[in-house]
Structure formats: structure tokens, C-alpha cells
Amino acid sequence: MRARTNPPSPPEQPEPRWVSIQTAAETFAIHDWTVRQMIARGEAAAVRVGPRLIRVDLNTIARALRVVAGE
Secondary structure, eight states: OOOOOOOOOOOOOOOOOEEEHHHHHHHHTOOHHHHHHHHHTTSSOEEEETTTEEEEEHHHHHHHHHHHHTO
16 A cells, blocks of 8 residues: 655745835836736736725735746
């Protein structure tokens, strides 16, 4: 009989870093509309806090920009 092996665990996901759209745009030197488009396309995680306030996860934007850059 073969011994059971546990399936590999998924890679650790970094803790989300929630910031405003403007702060995310400034952090990556991109336009705030680019951040909004990334949210709309599902490339960046975002949450609505209240009726107007939106927070974006910097890690998902960094990951999306890495994919575009080909890294």
C-alpha cells in the first residue's frame, strides 16, 4: 500500500494593502482612470466602503502590472 501524501498547499498570499484609488495611482505612477479600468476588468481587487469610498488592494495592482510587463 502506498502512503498518502498531502496535496501541496497554495502559495502564501500577501496581506491586502487597501488604499484609495488616488494613492494607488500615485504609488505606481499611473493615472487614476487606469486604476478604475483595472478594477472594472477584474484585474485589481477593490471594495466599496460606504456609498462613495472605494479602496483598492495594492498587491493586485502590482501583480497585474507585472503580468503586463511580462515578468
